[in-house]
Amino acid sequence: MTRARSTGRPGERPLSVVREDRRRGPGNSLEPRRPGPVEPAPRADAAAPGEADVLRARLRERTADLQRLRSEFDHYRARVRRDRRAVGEIAVANVLTGLLPVLDAIDEARAQGEVTGGFGRVAEVLEQELGALGLRSFGAPGDPFDPAVHEAVSCTRSDRVERPVCAAILRPGYRVGDQLLRPAQAHVAEPGPPPPGQA
Known part of the structure; x- marks a missing residue:
């Protein structure tokens, strides 16, 4: 409890504040209470031996799951790359198969000596480009x-x-x-x- 002590003159503010401690300690005396002994809080990492084994087993299980998932993802990524490459090769093969009659016609014209001049240059460029595609x-x-x-x-x-x-x-x-x-x-x-x- 706090009380204000004044100088006794009306309209003046109190000069000081006195604080009294009315808490009672042991035996209802006016002594302030003293805190008792403080027990240490239990440590978070202090687990029972059986609980530590359970936690280790869970950690091993989660690690194995993570390694399995990573391996599956690596296999999936390799399979996707392989499938994309196969689809690309099939598309190129389909286009080149459609151009084989053109190459046959060029070969026949060449055998008859008709591939000359500008047409001969076109035939050469076509064959070079098809060769660049792997034909x-x-x-x-x-x-x-x-x-x-x-x-x-x-x-x-x-x-x-x-x-x-x-x-x-x-x-x-x-x-x-x-x-x-x-x-x-x-x-x-x-x-x-x-x-x-x-x-």
Whole structure:
């Protein structure tokens, strides 16, 4: 409780404030109360031994979950990249397959000596650009015959060969990377004597 002490003159403010402590300590005396002993608060990290083992097990479980999720995400990202690349390769292969008849027409015109002047320059640029996209032609006389990449249009026997070979290429084959766009058409010569009556 606080009381204001005045000088006794009316209209004047009190000069000082006296504060009295009316709290009673032990035994209802006027002694101020003294605080008792303070018990330390329990530490947050002080857990029972069994609880620590449970927390460690949970931490290991969460760590394993996180590692599994990270591995799954890495596999997903690699699969998406692989799928995008495959879709791009399929799109390029479809476009190039549609241009193969144009290349056949250029080859026929070249065989007849009609690819000259400006048309010859256009044909060269077209072939260069298609090569830049990964288009490769294959098939040459003397190549070993491979049914996976060659299409036999005709077949003769010859004692001059030891295994089936492409004696002549009638139409070149094309591939993009490892993808076969079209097999090469070939005249095949097989080993063995020619049939009677055939030179």
